[in-house]
Amino acid sequence: MEMNIILPVLAALVVGVLIGRFLLGRVFKNMEEDAKRKAKMLIKEAESSAETMKRNKVLEAKEKFLKMKSDFESESSKRKNQLSVNENRLKQYENKLKQNENKLKQKEAQLTKGLEQQKKKTQELDQRFDEIAEQKELAIKAKEEAENLRLQQVSQLEKIANLKADEAREQLVEALKDEARSKASIHIKNIMEEAKLTATKEAKKTVITTIQRTAAEHAIENCVSVFNLENDELKGKIIGREGRNIRALEASTGVEIIVDDTPEAIIISGFDPVRREIARVSLQRLVADGRIHPARIEEVVAKTRKSIEDEILELGERTVIDLGIHGLHPELIRMVGRMRFRSSYGQNLLQHSREVAKLAASMASELGLNAKQAKRAGLLHDIGKVWPEEPEVPHAILGMNLAKKYGEHPDVCNAIGAHHDEIEMTTLISPIVQACDAISGSRPGARREMMESYIKRLKELESMALSFKGVHKCYAMQAGRELRVMVDAENVSDTEAGQLSFDIANKIENEMQYPGQIKVTVIREMRAVNYAK
Structure with a gap:
């Protein structure tokens, strides 16, 4: 019974083992095929990547080769150029050497020729020296013979005149001296008179020629300038409300502005031409701008004063250029420009x-x-x-x-x-x-002599007023008949301003001579200025 059971079980186990082996064989075979396929794929990928790397390396090698080739070619071309330059320089040096050799040969030939000529001249000179020596011997013999004859003649003359030769010579020399002195004094006197006459004529000729070459102008300065207006309505703007504009203009420029019945004209009076010019240009700018008030007047006068200084420098430069004078110091050039005024x-x-x-x-x-x-x-x-x-x-x-x-x-x-x-x-x-x-x-x-004395008197007036303490500015007006004195409001009070006017007038009376009378006006102006921000 048990044997009957065991046999089928063993048979089943054997069959199962066989089937398992068969199945395992199939699995292993499939795995082997997969592994082969993967190996083939890996080989193909490796081959493709290796091919790619090979191509890249080949390209890099080619690029390096081309670069090295181009570097080599450029270096070789540079060396060839350098060699060609050196060859050219060598050729130039060879040509110079040849030229120098030719010059040396020419100089050598010239020196050889010169030496031959020098030898010939030396031989000629030797011959001449021999001839001169012979002539000198003959001359010495002739001189000795002449001296012997002279001594014989002198002895004969001494016998005839009963005088020795030294005494006769002294008498002759004294006679010749007297005659020479008289003739020399006459000749010197004639020369001196002729020189004086000639010098006077030449001096007059030089002065006349110089004056004729130089064209001169008859330029006389005056003390007034006329400022023309387009219409008489502008006179009211220039005067301003209660005359504040004209007072500000006169105080800023130091001249007198005369507004009278002259049609379309205003007169600017002042002895200083620079002040008159500043006033004229300032008026011209104010009229052109249209805004005329004290603050604007001071601003325009300040700008005009600066522009006039620039114009003075330009005028000096133009003058020295016209005259062809160079290297003049800038300060001297500025002074030359101020001469115009x-x-x-x-x-x-x-x-x-x-x-x-x-x-x-x-x-x-x-x-x-x-x-x-x-x-x-x-x-x-x-x-x-x-x-x-x-x-x-x-x-x-x-x-x-x-x-x-x-x-x-x-x-x-x-x-x-x-x-x-x-x-x-x-x-x-x-x-x-x-x-x-x-x-x-x-x-x-x-x-005009009067102009100089007049300007000197006005300057003395101004300098006298400026010598007082507290005086800020001072201007002589109305041809010196009025002296306007501006003082600092902070340093001089109203009472002191009145006393200052009296002191200045008293000093003018005691120290100056002047026609008529001089009005001394002391102006004390208080200004308060603030800025709104």
């Missing part, structure tokens, strides 16, 4: 200085002297008159000191300082400048 005895100082410069240059050229230095000294000879401060020394000395300060030549400085004989003349240019100054100032109509 200064007059000397009614003659415009700049025109006078230009004329003196041209005359001096022409005269120095005629006399064979330094024309440039003469022209320079002629232009600067009155530079001391435009110094802003009132000097204690004469204007010629002041001008000389200024010229020294700003590096002018000593000859030019001496000509400036000596043109009125304040110092001794040490150069020939000095009398030329002095003469040309006299020529320019002595022309008919060139100067």
Whole structure:
């Protein structure tokens, strides 16, 4: 029974084992096939990536090769160029060497030829020396024979005249001396008279020629300027409410504005041409702008004063350029420009200085002297008159000191300082400048003596008022008949202003001479200014 059960079980186990082995074989086979397929795929991917890497490496190698090739070619081309340049330089050096060799050969040939000629000349000189030696021996023999004859003749003459040779010689020499002295004195006298006559003629000729070459203008300055208006309605704007505009304009510029019945015109009166010009230009700008009030007037006058200073500098530069003067110090150029607004005895100082410069240059050229230095000294000879401060020394000395300060030549400085004989003349240019100054100032109509004394009196008036404590500004008005004095409101009270007016008038009476009477007006103005922000 048990055997019957065991046998089928064993048979079933065997069958199951066989089936399991068969199934496992199929599974292993499938796994092997999958593994082979995956291996093939991996091999293909590896081959493709290897191919890609191979191509990249090949490309990189090709690029490096091309780069190295291009670098090599560029380097080789540079070296070839350098070699070609060096070859050219070598060829040039060879050509120069050949040229130098040819020149040396030529010089050697010339030297050889010169040596041969020198030998010939040496031989000729030796022959000449021999001939001269022979002639010298003959001359010595002839001289000895002549001396013997002379001694014989002298002895014969001594016997005839009963005089020795030394005594006769002394008598003859004394007679010749007396005759020579008389003839020399007559000759010297004739030469001196002829020289004086010739010098006078030449000096007159030089002066006349110089004056004829220089064209001069008859320029007389006055003390008023006329400002023309488009219509008379503008007079009311210029005067302003209760005259505040015209008072502000006069206080800012220091001139007198005269508004009368003259149609379409206003008169600007003042002895200082710079002030008159500032007032005229300021009026012109104010009228063109249309806004006329005290604050605007002060602003425009300040701007105009600055523009006039720039114009003065430009005028000085233009003057030195016209005259061909170079290297002048900027401060001297500014003073030359200020000459335009200064007059000397009614003659415009700049025109006078230009004329003196041209005359001096022409005269120095005629006399064979330094024309440039003469022209320079002629232009600067009155530079001391435009110094802003009132000097204690004469204007010629002041001008000389200024010229020294700003590096002018000593000859030019001496000509400036000596043109009125304040110092001794040490150069020939000095009398030329002095003469040309006299020529320019002595022309008919060139100067007015009264103008100079008038301007001097007005300046003295202003400087006298400015000497008092608290005086801020001072202007002489109405041809010197009125003195307007502006004082600081913070330093001078109303009572002190009245006393100041009395003191100034009293000092003018005691220290000055003047026609008529002078009105002294002290103006004390209080201003309060604030800004809204």
